[in-house]
Amino acid sequence: MSAFKEKYGPWAVIAGASEGLGAAFTRALAQRGLNVIPVARRSDLLEILSNEVRQEYGVQVKPLVLDLASSDVLEQISKETDDLEVGLMVYNVGLSLIGTFLHRTIEDHETILNTNCRTQLLFTHHYGLKMKERGKGGIIILSSLAGFQGTAMVAHYAATKAYNRVLAEGLWDELKPYGVDVLSACAGATATPNYLNSEPKKLNPMAPPVMSAQSVVEESLKALGKKPIHITGFWNRIASFFMHRLFSRKGAVSTFSKSTREMYEEDYG
C-alpha cells in the first residue's frame, strides 16, 4: 500500500466519480492512502461519497463539481488542482448514448466527443507533463470491449473507446522511461448505475457475466505499471480472444452488433 502511495500519491483526480466505476476508484484509491479529487456534475452524490471516504479512510477529499464536456474544462480543473501534487489521473467517464448513429443529433455526437476524447486528451496532457517533470505518476484511461471493433447502436461510443485505448497504449511506451505508468482498462459489462439504467435485455446466454465495479477497479489497479492494457474479467478476456484472434473482422463486427441490437434495438432503434 505505501509503495502505491509513494508512486501515485499524494493526490488522485478521478474524472466521472459520483457513482459507478468512478466512485469505486475513489474508494479504492483512498483505501490505498491517496487523497482524492472526485469530479462529476451531481454535487449531492459527490458530497455523500466524499463524507463516506473521509470517515472510512481518513484521507483528504476535494470534490469538484464540473461538467467534463464543457469547453473551458481545463481552465476550471487547473484552477482547482494546480496547487496539489496529482500523482494519479483516472479518466473514467465515458458517455454512451445508445441508438443508431443517425438517430442522434450532431450535438449529441459532439458531447460524446468532448466527454470521451477531448477532455481526456486535455487532462492526460496536463497531468502527464507534471508527472513527467516529477519522474513518477500514473494515468488510467477507461476503455471498453466495445472499442476493439465497430458496433451498431453504439458506433460513435465504440469509436471513442478505441481512441482511449490506442492513445493509452502509445503513452504507456512513451512515458515509461519517465516513471509514468499508463494503463487502458478495458471493461466489459459492469453493474454500474449507468449500465443498469440502460436496461439491457435479451443478453446472449454466451455473453460473459456482468462484473462488479469493485472487481473491475481492483484488477485495473493491480495491472497499472505492468502492461499497456488490461481487459478486466477472465470471461471477458476469453471472449476477446475468440472475437479478435479467431473471428474475421466481419465476424467480430457482426457478432457484437447483433448482441447490441438484441439488447437495445426495440427501445433505442
Ligand SMILES: NC(=O)c1ccc[n+]([C@@H]2O[C@H](COP(=O)([O-])OP(=O)(O)OC[C@H]3O[C@@H](n4cnc5c(N)ncnc54)[C@H](OP(=O)(O)O)[C@@H]3O)[C@@H](O)[C@H]2O)c1
Ligand atoms: N458499465 C459498463 O458496463 C462499462 C462497460 C465497458 C466500459 N465501461 C467504461 O467504464 C467507464 C465508467 O462507466 P460507468 O458505467 O461507471 O458510467 P459513466 O457514465 O461513464 O460514468 C458515470 C460517472 O461519470 C459522471 N459523469 C458523466 N458525465 C459527466 C460529465 N459530463 N461531467 C462530469 N461527470 C460526468 C457521472 O456523474 P454525474 O452524472 O454526477 O456527472 C458518474 O459519476 C466509462 O468510460 C465506460 O466507457 C463501462
